[in-house]
Amino acid sequence: MAQARQPHDLLAASSVRPSPHWPDAAKALYGPARMSAQRALIAEEVMAFPGAFTAEDLHRTVGRRAEGVGLATVYRALAAMQEAGAIASVGERDGSALLARCGRDDHHHHLVCTTCGTVVGVECPLDHAALAAATREGHLVTSHEITLYGVCAVCRDQKDAG
Amino acid sequence: MAQARQPHDLLAASSVRPSPHWPDAAKALYGPARMSAQRALIAEEVMAFPGAFTAEDLHRTVGRRAEGVGLATVYRALAAMQEAGAIASVGERDGSALLARCGRDDHHHHLVCTTCGTVVGVECPLDHAALAAATREGHLVTSHEITLYGVCAVCRDQKDAG
DNA sequence: TGATAAGTGAGAAGCGTTCTCACTTTCTGT
DNA sequence: ACAGAAAGTGAGAACGCTTCTCACTTATCA
Ligand SMILES: [Mn+2]
Ligand SMILES: [Mn+2]
Ligand SMILES: [Zn+2]
Ligand SMILES: [Zn+2]
Numbered sequence: 001m002a003q004a005r006q007p008h009d010l011l012a013a014s015s016v017r018p019s020p021h022w023p024d025a026a027k028a029l030y031g032p033a034r035m036s037a038q039r040a041l042i043a044e045e046v047m048a049f050p051g052a053f054t055a056e057d058l059h060r061t062v063g064r065r066a067e068g069v070g071l072a073t074v075y076r077a078l079a080a081m082q083e084a085g086a087i088a089s090v091g092e093r094d095g096s097a098l099l100a101r102c103g104r105d106d107h108h109h110h111l112v113c114t115t116c117g118t119v120v121g122v123e124c125p126l127d128h129a130a131l132a133a134a135t136r137e138g139h140l141v142t143s144h145e146i147t148l149y150g151v152c153a154v155c156r157d158q159k160d161a162g
Numbered sequence: 163m164a165q166a167r168q169p170h171d172l173l174a175a176s177s178v179r180p181s182p183h184w185p186d187a188a189k190a191l192y193g194p195a196r197m198s199a200q201r202a203l204i205a206e207e208v209m210a211f212p213g214a215f216t217a218e219d220l221h222r223t224v225g226r227r228a229e230g231v232g233l234a235t236v237y238r239a240l241a242a243m244q245e246a247g248a249i250a251s252v253g254e255r256d257g258s259a260l261l262a263r264c265g266r267d268d269h270h271h272h273l274v275c276t277t278c279g280t281v282v283g284v285e286c287p288l289d290h291a292a293l294a295a296a297t298r299e300g301h302l303v304t305s306h307e308i309t310l311y312g313v314c315a316v317c318r319d320q321k322d323a324g
Numbered sequence: 325t326g327a328t329a330a331g332t333g334a335g336a337a338g339c340g341t342t343c344t345c346a347c348t349t350t351c352t353g354t
Numbered sequence: 355a356c357a358g359a360a361a362g363t364g365a366g367a368a369c370g371c372t373t374c375t376c377a378c379t380t381a382t383c384a
């Protein structure tokens with residue numbers, strides 16, 4: 001049965017059961033949630049990504065390092081990371097949610113390179129003047145969604161050169 | 163067969179076939195696209211909506227005035243209106259796209275009342291200062307998505323009173 | 325009025341995401 | 355170290371919104 005995969009076949013080869021402890025860098029992404037070999041691998045790939053990615057993107061890169069990691073597992077790991085505040089939804093691409101590492105805890109938004117996926121945080125452009133206009137209309141603004149798209153310096157240079 | 167519905171059973175009762183001409187107000191929403199009894203009805207309901215709605219919302223209200231209008235027809239009509247620039251996507255609610263009438267042709271964004279769906283246009287809050295910050299990072303901003311959510315004056319008063 | 329391109333309704337299909345189930349593994353006391 | 359409880363896993367089914375397919379009907383225009 002494919003179900004009977006040993007826990008650390010994914011990372012090491014020992015068949016005894018060592019009390020598993022995981023890299024702190026990976027563990028940090030999941031907050032209080034429980035750790036696993038799959039999640040360690042997923043965390044590494046998330047940290048390797050230069051910017052925004054979809055669940056499928058991630059599942060593909062994970063699949064290059066270990067087989068049999070289910071897509072549902074990737075979705076669950078991403079949900080845990082999001083809950084822990086390690087990643088954030090930064091928009092969408094072709095109907096799939098775009099995610100990216102984001103450790104910041106202050107209010108900000110994201111600027112996504114449409115070519116390479118690089119993400120940079122930008123401060124919220126909604127100043128008092130903008131909100132005043134809404135208030136003038138009688139609206140009380142309670143939340144907002146802002147995503148900027150563009151081309152990063154690296155990709156711009158490559159286009160100029162090519 | 164349910165397929166054999168007369169063209170104008172939906173609007174009038176004449177069973178002859180008058181050279182059909184449609185209300186200008188309704189026709190305007192579809193631009194150059196072809197007109198039909200269903201689309202006339204759909205356009206009326208769109209114009210009756212105070213603000214944002216989903217495809218299902220619209221299909222429901224249309225269903226109160228005529229039976230047998232397919233959901234696919236509503237989606238196709240909405241696509242035509244969007245192409246004609248008569249409506250715009252203004253966000254999403256519970257996984258469904260939120261649409262609203264929007265005849266403006268200048269660059270602006272939308273503020274949606276989360277209680278009643280009322281939509282008001284707001285001018286783009288991205289000023290030169292905000293874009294300068296992105297440029298400083300090397301990014302060239304090419305597009306952006308902004309949606310504001312809040313509570314309109316009417317709904318705020320109702321909450322205070324109730 | 326006839327030809328043609330477009331719209332329609334019902335249901336199937338797509339697609340990203342979530343859920344279910346039986347099983348495995350981590351984690352916390354002791 | 356050990357046992358028990360709670361959480362994670364993989365495969366595939368299910369889900370919800372949206373789009374497509376097909377046979378048929380209808381608007382539009384010469
Ligand atoms: Mn960020
Ligand atoms: Mn508008
Ligand atoms: Zn780039
Ligand atoms: Zn309101």
